[in-house]
Amino acid sequence: MLDRDGLRARALAALDKPAKLGADLDLNRYEKASPPRPMLSASELRSLPTADRQRMLLAGVDLNGRDRCGTYLLVDTSVLHCSSQQEGVEVTPLTGALESLAWLGDYYWKLVEVDADKYTASAELDLHDGFLIRALPGSRSIHPMQACLYLDREGLQQNVHNIVIAEEGSELHVISGCTTSTRLRGGLHVGVTEFFVKKGAKLTFTMIHNWTEDMAVRPRSAARVEESGLFVSNYVCLKPVRSLQGYPTACLAGPGSVARFYSILAGSPVSDIDLGGRVVLEEPGCRAEIVSRAITNGGRIMARGQLIGKATGIKAHLECRGLIMGGGAMLAVPELEGHADGVEMSHEAAVGKIAQEEINYLMARGLDEEEAVSTIVRGFLKVEVPGLHPLLQAELDRAVTATQEKSM
């Protein structure tokens, strides 16, 4: 049962509760509302201004719908489009779903605590919308569902809550692009996402964030993976952002389940980024991998990772690599916790600058210093995700290359 009143009461009590990590933002500085916008048909989507569509495309969202099984678009506080072309994959605006689907009470705020901090609290009290994406049991889609969370209104706090469910034996891929119009200077994006991967299901979630210099972002997400399930989360954030803090957590609750977190980050001189990844391995035979690559460019990046092994025969690895270019600070904090015999957990962390030897090697092949450095940086940011569908790997690569071209 969905008890909105109970949730609201807990949220109200947490409205001034700072998060454990990250700068404490003053939520009163942000607007919580914006004028509603009308829904658009698929063809109307294609006639949105080119500049806006270009921004979305950079975040992996193609409004032509090519190679996608459906599209969800939220602009500021309004859902503009929501449709699926794939049998077995449903997409629904969350606010509507909360009213019509009683069973959603078993999912809504079940993995993330509504009173975790002021951001989760605010997301409940002033929820704008979000998506419910569900792959029906046994359904398999190769093409990803795409969701775009777009900010256009200056100074808005966009509150989004998403739920993604991969039912038993299903395979679901989602690309989520969060971005802003070129006009926008600043705002706050609060995104709560809860992932449910049922027995034997496979869910990959590729999130591409392209923000602007004055944006603050507070993702709050968690996943629960059942027996033999696979959850892959890719996160790319290479454009400047003022303040970003999140610590997505996956709980491997069934034997033989697997979680992989991959994040690729670049900070600008004004950035303060604190991003983690945590996996709790609760059952025998669970596997986890957390990989993070980050580049600072005068700003500050904290890359956290935590593996908690609670059962025998689990295997997990954490890899955290940081490059410092042009000043700034890069902090890597890997943590391992073993609570049972026969856990196998390891980590490697490295923070440094580009090796001069590598630059020289490429220069001996005829590249000038700048070309050599950008070639090495591209290589550093290139992450090959095991088990990721080639189409999504290509999308990930494209996101990295596209932002590199613009910023380097």
Next chain:
Amino acid sequence: MLVIEGLQVEVGGRMLLKRIDLEIKPGETHILFGPNGSGKTSLLMAIMGFPNYMVRGGHIYFMGREITGLPIHERARLGLGMSFQRPPTMHGLKTRQIVELCARGKVDAASLARRINMEHLLEREVNAGLSGGEIKRSELLQLMAQDPDLLLFDEPESGVDLENIALVGKTVAWMLQKDVEPAQGEPPPLRESRRQRTKMGLIITHTGHILNYLEADRGHVLFDGQLCCLGNPREILGCIGRFGYEECLRCLTATG
């Protein structure tokens, strides 16, 4: 033509190369011998322009132009190229990509790779987890793509297995236009240009195996920071093999 005059090079706070004079004319290939640690690699690195190998005196000219102070990539673009003894591993960069970078785009990486038995390694990261012999072949592949006029080889045959040694030897010979017969399936334009031999080579070798595959013009021995002898590379190799470096140098200096 490469001309080196009175070159002095400091490495790691030590004047390693005291006085190097060397001249390689178009079409010539020279062999560089010398004991371990004598500075052979350092000489090649200094010619290529690596900043850790600090030139403290003397001059390097290439094709009539002084290159002593030029950055590495400008030398590369003038036509100098090197196959490294211990190249770094380049994470996130595939061998195919570096081959394309070497050739500045215009290259059929697969067919070049086939020549040197590297086709199956094109999608691997550059030098990542490669065996000693594979690294040598990867270096040759990149150099082939780069196609420089002066080719510096740092022990191209060390660590190469018996199966591939002939392949490496013949490829080096082909790159230096020193192969006796044109290789099979070689594209005609290259064969044409071969009539007029222009490529220059400087090859460091320990074993001398490379001499079984190409006719080198001169040999040098690097000892005590100087190139102390000049002669037929096979004779020098035979002498070093029989008497060792010190004895050999005494003999050669006495007679030469």
